[in-house]
Amino acid sequence: MGKQRVLSGVQPTGNLHLGNYLGAIRNWVEIQDRFENYFCVVDLHAITVPHDAKALAENSYAIAALYLACGIDLEHSNIFIQSHISAHAELTWLLNCITPINWLQGMIQFKEKAVKQGQNVGTGLLDYPVLMAADILLYDADKVPVGEDQKQHIELTRDLAIRMNDQFGKKKKPVLKMPEPMIRKDGARVMSLTDGTKKMSKSDPSELSRIELLDSPETIAKKIKKCKTDPARGLEFDNPERPECHNLLTLYSILSGQRKETVATECAEIGWGQFKPLLTETAVEALRPIQEKYAEVMDDRSYLESVLRQGRESAEAIASATLDRVKTAMGFSTPV
């Protein structure tokens, strides 16, 4: 039996932060040799909020370079840009036509982002989860490694697969494969540095709220120095009264590669003045190899282009076969 297939993606909106890395990309790297992997840069998703046309293409390349810098290995994985494969947009349309609108109106991320945008909410923002479902279903993905915040979108993807199969599949021959989320416990929800009850997010107006993968050591030091803490002495996990403390210790544990118990013992007696330099040094050292590799990849445009070309070719073959299958099941005529 062949390997199971994995698909996941990140939007090229702004720089990636520790949440994106620990919640998603780090896990892709860790599991990649057990699966056949497709990692896309989801640029069609990036335009569901107002975007800068001058920066979009370059941001997409930068994210692809970061995938490589974080350790995505082309022996096991393919990297491609979503908009280079038109089947994503086309399957979205087909799925739109079987998606009840109230399924989309109830999505948590839509409601959050719509509130942030105020009056001028585009249809694309409402449709975001259907495009994401198309990304996943096009590749017959078995597993979708993501952070906790994407769970609801994957549930919708599964509901859409069921609906398509019920309406257009044959009993023994479903049209679409049922994917499963893959959400790791540690790092699945990295919180903001300025408020331990809020998710670390690219769209937070304060840059101090997140550590970006390409932040310089000085910037990392500054952000950790200014991050929110509490007056208690001695650091601990899992105290609901101390969300910042839990978040920062979790970051330290994952980035230093130490078990939670070890960190809990190490930090039980220390204060913030001692802990902050420790976390700074750990974060700087964890990000250093990623930043070095990123600079190397960004320096070799033709290499990056060849990676994306190859990724597109492999992805396109699978995507177009699935799209044909769906169109046939839905009763479209074949082109003559």
Ligand code: TYM
């Ligand atoms: P994006 O770019 O918003 O997030 C990319 C990945 O980062 C994870 N993530 C986090 N994990 C832990 N803590 C955080 N604070 C945090 N913030 C973000 C997200 O869960 C995600 O895994 N909709 C997707 C992009 C997408 C996609 C797909 C993913 C489009 N099509 C198909 C998987 C499969 C998203 O959230 O992008």
